[in-house]
Amino acid sequence: MATKGKPPKPEELSKIDYTPPKRGWMDTPVVFKPGMYCHGTRAKYLEAVGMPNARDWSPAEEDWKLPPEWKEIVLKGIKERLQKYRTFHVFMDICVRCGACADKCHFFLGGGDPKNMPVLRAELLRSVYRKYFTTAGKFFGKAAGARELTEDVLKELWYYYFQCTECRRCSLFCPYGIDQAEITIIGRELLNLLGLNLDWIMGPVANSYRTGNHLGLEPHTIKANIEFMIDDIETITGIRVETTFNRKGAEILFVAPSGDLFGVPGNYVAMGELMLFHEIGLDYTWSTLACEGGNFGFFTSMEMAKKLYYKIYSEAKRLGVKWILGGECGHQWRLMNQYLDTWWGPADFLEEPVSPITGTKFENAKGSKVVHITEFTADLIRHGKLKLDPSRNDHLRVTFHDSCNTSRAMGIFEEPRYIIKNVCNHFYEMPESTIREKTFCCGSGSGLNAGENIELRMRGGFPRANAVKYVKEKFGVNMLANICAIDRAALPTLMDYWNPGVGVCGVHELVGNALVMKGEIERTLDLRGEPLPGKGGTD
Amino acid sequence: MLLKDFLLERKSSLSAKWFERVVETYPSETAKFLKNQKDPFGNPVGSTILQGIDNLFNQIIEDEPDTEKILPLLDSIIRIRAIQDFSASEAVAFIFYIKDIIRQEFERTYTNSNYPAGLREEFSRFEAKVDRLALLSFDIYMRCREKIYELKAQEVKNMTYRLLQQAKLIVESPERSD
Ligand code: SF4
Ligand code: SF4
Numbered sequence: 001m002a003t004k005g006k007p008p009k010p011e012e013l014s015k016i017d018y019t020p021p022k023r024g025w026m027d028t029p030v031v032f033k034p035g036m037y038c039h040g041t042r043a044k045y046l047e048a049v050g051m052p053n054a055r056d057w058s059p060a061e062e063d064w065k066l067p068p069e070w071k072e073i074v075l076k077g078i079k080e081r082l083q084k085y086r087t088f089h090v091f092m093d094i095c096v097r098c099g100a101c102a103d104k105c106h107f108f109l110g111g112g113d114p115k116n117m118p119v120l121r122a123e124l125l126r127s128v129y130r131k132y133f134t135t136a137g138k139f140f141g142k143a144a145g146a147r148e149l150t151e152d153v154l155k156e157l158w159y160y161y162f163q164c165t166e167c168r169r170c171s172l173f174c175p176y177g178i179d180q181a182e183i184t185i186i187g188r189e190l191l192n193l194l195g196l197n198l199d200w201i202m203g204p205v206a207n208s209y210r211t212g213n214h215l216g217l218e219p220h221t222i223k224a225n226i227e228f229m230i231d232d233i234e235t236i237t238g239i240r241v242e243t244t245f246n247r248k249g250a251e252i253l254f255v256a257p258s259g260d261l262f263g264v265p266g267n268y269v270a271m272g273e274l275m276l277f278h279e280i281g282l283d284y285t286w287s288t289l290a291c292e293g294g295n296f297g298f299f300t301s302m303e304m305a306k307k308l309y310y311k312i313y314s315e316a317k318r319l320g321v322k323w324i325l326g327g328e329c330g331h332q333w334r335l336m337n338q339y340l341d342t343w344w345g346p347a348d349f350l351e352e353p354v355s356p357i358t359g360t361k362f363e364n365a366k367g368s369k370v371v372h373i374t375e376f377t378a379d380l381i382r383h384g385k386l387k388l389d390p391s392r393n394d395h396l397r398v399t400f401h402d403s404c405n406t407s408r409a410m411g412i413f414e415e416p417r418y419i420i421k422n423v424c425n426h427f428y429e430m431p432e433s434t435i436r437e438k439t440f441c442c443g444s445g446s447g448l449n450a451g452e453n454i455e456l457r458m459r460g461g462f463p464r465a466n467a468v469k470y471v472k473e474k475f476g477v478n479m480l481a482n483i484c485a486i487d488r489a490a491l492p493t494l495m496d497y498w499n500p501g502v503g504v505c506g507v508h509e510l511v512g513n514a515l516v517m518k519g520e521i522e523r524t525l526d527l528r529g530e531p532l533p534g535k536g537g538t539d
Numbered sequence: 540m541l542l543k544d545f546l547l548e549r550k551s552s553l554s555a556k557w558f559e560r561v562v563e564t565y566p567s568e569t570a571k572f573l574k575n576q577k578d579p580f581g582n583p584v585g586s587t588i589l590q591g592i593d594n595l596f597n598q599i600i601e602d603e604p605d606t607e608k609i610l611p612l613l614d615s616i617i618r619i620r621a622i623q624d625f626s627a628s629e630a631v632a633f634i635f636y637i638k639d640i641i642r643q644e645f646e647r648t649y650t651n652s653n654y655p656a657g658l659r660e661e662f663s664r665f666e667a668k669v670d671r672l673a674l675l676s677f678d679i680y681m682r683c684r685e686k687i688y689e690l691k692a693q694e695v696k697n698m699t700y701r702l703l704q705q706a707k708l709i710v711e712s713p714e715r716s717d
Contacts, residue, residue: 104573112569263698431580451691458622466583489698493690
């Protein structure tokens with residue numbers, strides 16, 4: 001090693017052994033590395049929603065200001081959940097450590113930290129379970145893979161359970177179907193009992209609780225923003241599209257992720273949707289309360305997720321709509337598809353969704369009464385109800401990223417692809433092992449799309465970016481389409497770092513570009529207000 | 540030419556050793572995986588490093604390496620290490636490993652008495668070449684880190700772009716009339 005005060009010489013540098021010493025994972029203490037974790041939540045957000053142990057705290061500090069009885073709280077929490085969720089109990093018991101899942105997590109693949117292997121991530125909690133809830137663990141301790149719940153263990157759980165995006169890729173490869181996403185969800189619930197959430201998650205939770213959306217925007221701002229988009233649509237198409245807010249008696253309630261109303265490139269998705277609905281004369285309304293499909297409560301606890309989603313059905317009821325159409329969002333879809341019905345279903349006050357344009361019955365949505373917009377639009381195209389000019393997207397060479405939630409939680413694979421192929425002339429798939437149910441996560445899901453953990457996100461997103469790089473080099477792909485608001489927030493950053501020159505868009509932005517509207521002016525601009533190459537604009 | 544021939548003859552084994560040294564900077568379980576999993580999409584880090592090192596080796600044995608070709612190769616490896624658990628020096632130190640590896644190969648091949656005349660001089664010129672690459676690597680590392688900071692700022696702006704625009708907090712620069 002170099003002597004103190006003098007920089008090492010290159011020769012010396014090359015001799016440093018960077019190989020960490022071999023030690024068992026239980027004896028490798030957690031080191032909090034900057035860029036890998038987020039700020040701890042502020043007390044005010046927890047207080048706003050009545051969550052326990054609210055205090056300002058920082059993960060970087062030694063003292064997490066835990067309540068004195070923290071250990072009992074966690075153990076009681078585990079016990080309750082073992083009783084309540086059979087899956088959790090089974091997942092704690094049955095892993096045979098075959099290792100099939102070990103190299104399937106994007107955080108391990110991109111970062112190389114062994115504790116990001118799903119099998120080890122589970123083991124972090126499983127070891128505590130063994131210690132306190134199994135006979136072997138109680139008596140044989142470490143020899144039986146059991147360990148005491150100490151503050152260090154708690155910190156390790158926090159560190160690694162907020163390095164899992166609950167994407168479920170690992171579960172696909174597990175012969176037993178052990179779902180680390182569920183273990184992470186429960187692990188985070190336990191941490192929440194101690195007030196140990198992220199600021200980035202709790203801020204949107206508190207805001208959603210108050211106003212219905214992540215940013216805490218009030219109804220007039222939502223309305224103004226949508227009208228602002230309508231102005232832009234008019235500039236581009238010459239048509240002033242109509243829409244309504246909180247209109248009683250509308251046939252359909254449309255619920256989009258709020259990111260599409262305020263951010264780019266999500267905004268262009270909402271513009272495409274406004275244009276589409278206008279063109280087909282859809283009888284729909286926005287709600288300024290149920291104005292957020294996203295639900296960061298899901299990254300907090302089941303109860304909180306339920307609390308925040310109450311607005312969806314209650315608004316549908318208040319407005320007297322027949323059914324609900326959901327926008328391009330990832331975890332919104334997981335929740336609507338898999339939880340709404342369980343929490344409150346069947347929603348008998350609504351009707352089984354039927355497309356008013358094609359007459360198609362969406363039987364898959366019989367229970368929840370919520371249809372995903374790509375199902376709706378694909379059906380319109382299938383029935384020839386849209387006039388499309390895909391050449392308006394000719395400057396784009398598009399690939400499609402399956403979001404973890406829409407693919408693994410529901411199996412929406414074909415609809416977005418069918419739409420893209422009808423509105424674009426150049427579509428290329430990424431390699432088979434990186435798409436559809438095997439898709440790689442964007443690296444920023446489940447509330448981890450903050451700024452302070454950007455290194456983590458760039459690592460976790462690398463497997464995805466690597467597959468995009470392949471189609472970029474092979475086919476000249478310059479646009480990464482998706483149907484998730486977190487993707488639209490996170491992937492532009494990921495692309496700028498790994499694959500500069502590849503843009504990111506939602507599917508309905510492409511629809512909006514290609515949609516030929518009755519009475520429109522000749523299009524020279526795309527939805528981003530940029531000149532359309534070869535269409536009167538310059539290239 | 541002595542050195543070039545020496546290296547060309549042993550190309551695959553030397554570049555394999557170089558790759559191995561780089562991979563060994565990761566925890567041992569990870570290193571094993573990075574080395575053994577051959578699917579480029581299932582092992583993006585390992586395969587990017589492997590490809591990068593192979594091609595770098597081909598370049599640095601040239602008398603006049605082509606910087607245009609070398610930069611993207613260095614970039615492919617450093618871009619990964621710049622966001623992993625490495626300090627700046629750790630992230631770029633892999634460049635120097637090749638010197639060591641070749642030196643060891645000399646030791647294995649020659650004794651002092653049969654050391655070919657002129658090889659030492661050629662090797663010290665080679666070392667200077669590697670040092671120049673190291674300097675380029677530091678620049679690349681810095682650019683990656685700067686990019687990370689820039690992206691953080693841009694992302695926050697994107698998320699609320701329309702709100703800021705509406706509140707007249709973002710004003711697009713007016714069209715130029717000339
Ligand atoms: S991030 Fe995804 S692949 Fe990794 S452990 Fe969590 S659920 Fe499994
Ligand atoms: S694949 Fe399933 S059984 Fe095998 S190690 Fe992973 S979680 Fe355990």
